[in-house]
Amino acid sequence: xxxxxxxxxxxxxxxxxxxxxxxxxxxxxxxxxxxxxxxxxxxxxxxxxxxxxxxxxxxxxxxxxxxxxxxxxxxxxxxxxxxxxxxxxxxxx
Numbered sequence: 349x350x351x352x353x354x355x356x357x358x359x360x361x362x363x364x365x366x367x368x369x370x371x372x373x374x375x376x377x378x379x380x381x382x383x384x385x386x387x388x389x390x391x392x393x394x395x396x397x398x399x400x401x402x403x404x405x406x407x408x409x410x411x412x413x414x415x416x417x418x419x420x421x422x423x424x425x426x427x428x429x430x431x432x433x434x435x436x437x438x439x440x441x
Contacts, residue, residue, distance in 0.1 A: 358396030397431035
């Protein structure tokens with residue numbers, strides 16, 4: 349997976365969140381971000397990593413996203429590794 353593909357996947361995850369009010373509301377509460385701050389930092393690699401982490405932390409949410417976007421869950425894991433804080437361990441999945 350290239351870094352460009354990782355960014356696209358992160359933005360796809362953000363778009364999926366934005367289309368599902370309950371998902372984005374929970375993400376904003378969890379992170380303490382405002383909608384404007386999220387919009388302003390949407391291309392920040394750390395924000396994209398945080399978004400992918402959010403999906404990786406809940407199997408049901410992850411699988412729903414992957415099914416909706418026709419993405420293999422392994423692609424999310426691979427993309428997450430390329431972003432800041434991307435070392436995936438049993439503690440952060």
